[in-house]
Amino acid sequence: MLSDSLYALRKRLAVPYTSIQLSILGLLGGIVAACLIVLFRLSIEFVQFSFSPSGAFGDISPYLIPSLPILAAVLIVVVADFTGFRHYRLGIPFVLHRVKAHYGNMPLGNAINQFIGGILALSSGFSVGREGPSVHIGASGSSWLGHWLRLPHNAVRTLTSCGIAAGISASFNTPLAAVIFVMEVVLREYKIHIFIPVMLASSAGSIITQAVFGPQVEFAYMSVFNLPINHYPFLILLGMTLGASAFIFNTNLMRMMRTFRHVSMFPRLLIAGIITALFGYFVPEALGDGTSAINQAMLSPTDTQLIIILLFSKLILTWVALGLGIPGGIIGPVFGLGLLLGLCIANIVMIFDPSLHFMSTYGVLGMAGLMASCLHAPLAALVAVVELTGSSEAITPAIIVIVSSYITSAQVLKNRSIFLQQLEYQQLAFQTPPVIDVLSKTGVLAEMKTNINLIEYRTEQDVRFHLKQAKDEEIVIVSIKHDLGTDYSLAETEPTFTGDVSKIKYTPLQTLNTRSTMAHVYEILEEQRDGAALITSISGEKVVGIVLWEQLHSILMKRNALA
Known part of the structure; x- marks a missing residue:
């Protein structure tokens, strides 16, 4: 079926x-x-x-x-x-x-x-x-x-x-x-x-x-070349510039978001639209996800006035759009800004080595370095620019730029990932305790015990009878129906030392469905550090198993094997 x-x-x-x-x-x-x-x-x-x-x-x-x-x-x-x-x-x-x-x-x-x-x-x-x-x-x-x-x-x-x-x-x-x-x-x-x-x-x-x-x-139209060793000091300078720029970019983007946090949605987005329209009228190449700015800059990579105008316009437009809540991503604009910063440094390098064919290489390196520093994703940035340009020639220079950029941003200037800053600003949880992190990887279906005997409560003697007849490791669950639903309890025999008839211990059970993980079980048993959770079908109509507190401890002990 x-x-x-x-x-x-x-x-x-x-x-x-x-x-x-x-x-x-x-x-x-x-x-x-x-x-x-x-x-x-x-x-x-x-x-x-x-x-x-x-x-x-x-x-x-x-x-x-x-x-x-x-x-x-x-x-x-x-x-x-x-x-x-x-x-x-x-x-x-x-x-x-x-x-x-x-x-x-x-x-x-x-x-x-x-x-x-x-x-x-x-x-x-x-x-x-x-x-x-x-x-x-x-x-x-x-x-x-x-x-x-x-x-x-x-x-x-x-x-x-x-x-x-x-x-x-x-x-x-x-x-x-x-x-x-x-x-x-x-x-x-x-x-x-x-x-x-x-x-x-x-x-x-x-x-x-x-x-x-x-x-x-x-x-693919951007030619990328493996730079000679005498350019490596300039690459470190480029990386440090990008790291500082990432700090400035992230800091001011968050400042923009905090400044307008109490302004309602319609006026915020309308302000973003008006400012974008104003800049777009005079510098239409700065509009969009960054592709237009990249294309225009690569047509005239030595036109420093054009590059600075595009850089300033793109920076303001990105802060305005993302800071005021326009739906979109950050990586596209970061690529555009990174390329423009790379071309700025490349024009300085041309004073010492007038090689025009290196211009696009510096632009690509700028894209990689700024993305790595803003997002704290150095490896993703390295691979992204290699795939976007279809060339692996600049891998070694890119590593130098990314490392120097990331260290400058993260260690020297204490810049943090823009995503984590946005999460904190929006008060959205991202980090979870290690125990929850481990247990959330395993579903209850993988660990639950199915050797259960579900009985409806009639009398104490009836429960005692089922406990005595229970097979090895069989778990007896008692259900009590009432107007609001059904309550379940785990029935266990408590040993006595006086020779009296043993008592029956009833432990109330909370229910979870089969889509739950072991982290859900931990959350409902954490306070008492004992007991069990009853597992039902997704509809809640059928009991299919039970998870004991001891099983959670077992998973945590073998967490290194979860791969």
């Missing part, structure tokens, strides 16, 4: 080990997420091409540009009002919170806001990246698959991670960077049983996006 097969599947997925079932589901989740991202990208292109034949903001009529971000801001508020303003927590920080604190279960209202709001923001010129909506939408699509199948929560968390990887891969065609981003930023750990399905999901995202948009990489 189908129900029996699904039960066997759920029981297998409750165990935190690599399995073909989890791998297949990860692949399916990646396909669902990738299809949603393709729809998202096609929607953005449809809107953009309806205003401009080339899709570039610089080709849109200067009289039309100011109206786009203002109109988009109004429509974003309308959508938020329709879905409920409580569902307006979006983007990567919100996804990090849901993965860590809610096993990756994603609310539908937030996903709708992210999908429509992301299309409006990106197609109208706000300085936000598409990776934020891609992560949120991908996570939602894959999470819904797990919720539809009613999988254990630990498996849903893995599926959500698969959706995140597929979303990034489908958005930028960077499958390896997507996998590393999930492990380095989202999960912050490397577990093989998660690694395998995430890799499959990421590959699915890359294949699907190549089938729709072609095999080209985002910045």
Whole structure:
């Protein structure tokens, strides 16, 4: 029967080990997420091409540009009002919170806001990246698959991670960077049983996006060369500059968010739309996710006046858009700002070595260094720029820049990941106690005892009879029905030393369904440090097992084996 097969599947997925079932589901989740991202990208292109034949903001009529971000801001508020303003927590920080604190279960209202709001923001010129909506939408699509199948929560968390990887891969065609981003930023750990399905999901995202948009990489036109050793001192200077810039960027972005925290949503977004419209009228190349600024800067890499104007405009527009709550990501603008900073340093280097063919290399290194310092994701930044440029020539210089940038930012200036700062600002939990972290990886289906004898309470003598007749290790559960439902208790015989008839100890039991994890059991038994939790079917109509407090201790003792 189908129900029996699904039960066997759920029981297998409750165990935190690599399995073909989890791998297949990860692949399916990646396909669902990738299809949603393709729809998202096609929607953005449809809107953009309806205003401009080339899709570039610089080709849109200067009289039309100011109206786009203002109109988009109004429509974003309308959508938020329709879905409920409580569902307006979006983007990567919100996804990090849901993965860590809610096993990756994603609310539908937030996903709708992210999908429509992301299309409006990106197609109208706000300085936000598409990776934020891609992560949120991908996570939602894959999470819904797990919720539809009613999988254990630990498996849903893995599926959500698969959706995140597929979303990034489908958005930028960077499958390896997507996998590393999930492990380095989202999960912050490397577990093989998660690694395998995430890799499959990421590959699915890359294949699907190549089938729709072609095999080209985002910045393949940027020539990257392996720099000679005499440039390495300049690379350290570049890294230190990027580290300081990351500190300035993160600090002022958070300052912008705190300054307007008491302003209601509509005036906040309207202010963002007006400022974006004003800058867009004079510097249309600064609009969008950073691609326009990168393209314009690479056409004239030695035009320092243009680069400084783009840098200043892009910086202000990004602070305004993200700080005032426009739905979008941070990585796209960070790439644009990093490239512009890299070109600034490259123009200084040209005084000592007038080699024009090194300009784009410094731009790429700037992208890697600023991303690593702002997000605290050095490995993901390194792999991302390699995949985005389709070249591995600059790996060694990139490592030098990323290391010097990261150390300057994190150690010297005490800069923290912008995602963690946003989580703290929004008062969203991200860190969990180690014991919860360990137990949340195992579902109750994997550990529960099924040798139970469920009886309905009639008399004390009847309970005593069943305890005496119980087989080895059989657990007797007593149910008492009343108007409000059914109460369950664990019945045990208490030994006596006086020769009297032994007493019966009744321990009240709280119930959890089969989707729960051992962390849920710990949370309800933590206070008394004893007892058990009764496991019921998802509907709650059938008792299927029990988890004892002693089992939690056993799992914690072998936690190093959970891989």
